[in-house]
Amino acid sequence: MSIKNQIMADLKQAMKDKDQDRLRVLRSLKSKLLEREISERKDGEASLSDEQAVEVLMKAAKQRKESIEQFEKGDRQDLADGERAELEIIESYLPEMLSEDEVRDIAQEKINDLGAEDMSDMGQVMGIMMQELKGKAEGSLVSKIVKDELS
Known part of the structure; x- marks a missing residue:
């Protein structure tokens, strides 16, 4: 199953489970994937490859890491913890990174x-x-x- 399809399936499951935190993150990812898909279109439809989806997810993960760093510098541990939880969800869709x-x-x-x-x-x-x-x-x-x- 492609990364995009996995996110869509998990989004539906999060709705059924009423898991608001996971739902919010997955909706955000869906939006980012659709934006990328639209930007890649030429004469009609286009679908993202897993490699392109990974690029989108890596960018989202990087944004979360930068936010965590900024929140910790500003002594806002509550916000940093929220970003860390979102980062965990995003990283669950990324392939394992090299050490x-x-x-x-x-x-x-x-x-x-x-x-x-x-x-x-x-x-x-x-x-x-x-x-x-x-x-x-x-x-x-x-x-x-x-x-x-x-x-």
């Missing part, structure tokens, strides 16, 4: 393959890394690791 060690291993391999030696080669390494790790690792983590490896 920092796995990303580091891939980065070292790519750096060796490209013969990259310093920070001037970072753009080249990042381009290849993000292509390969799209939907499997966050860009900020990949960037941090590539910087560490090249410095």
